[in-house]
Amino acid sequence: QKEVEQNSGPLSVPEGAIASLNCTYSDRGSQSFFWYRQYSGKSPELIMFIYSNGDKEDGRFTAQLNKASQYVSLLIRDSQPSDSATYLCASDNAGNMLTFGGGTRLMVKP
């Protein structure tokens, strides 16, 4: 059973719109959550991490965490074609290992 679930997409949004990426997790013991962006054929790069309920903003990115509902989301404002990538959600678990979701492919159309 997967512990971190994401819609595989693709999620298609027009340039300039807000892209909303969602992730649910099953392990209530998870404390920190990470969003990685991965371009095709490249290694993932960390965008944001969040461990407190609520919102965390960094530039055009906002991570949202709701521990009661066990979901975490990533909002991308003013989406650009260069944001087109696969976004991986990950949660930590015992031993500080990360469990990754399957990733959501985002396509931003000019």
Add this chain to the structure above:
Amino acid sequence: GAVVSQHPSRVICKSGTSVKIECRSLDFQATTMFWYRQFPKQSLMLMATSNEGSKATYEQGVEKDKFLINHASLTLSTLTVTSAHPEDSSFYICSAMASEANEKLFFGSGTQLSVL
């Protein structure tokens, strides 16, 4: 920010040969490193967790005798694919945990292995 160097970025080898992939943390010490493989259009799959000075912990279904992991220092971990076969062709990625950076995970650039 923290940098993880992975080498080589691409390797093509004949079936039956062994391939070694290096993963180095350049500006921080990493007591824990992770090795993943990724098939096209799929997410990362954790293969093993490597702790400096001790044996690696392999995920279920990963052959430890085929994928040899050595973590001899706080800045270097290696993955050796022994007697590689075409089904081992994949994108291999390492990551290192930076204790000094709130234990965030930083990824190497990946190695595309093609076994002919």
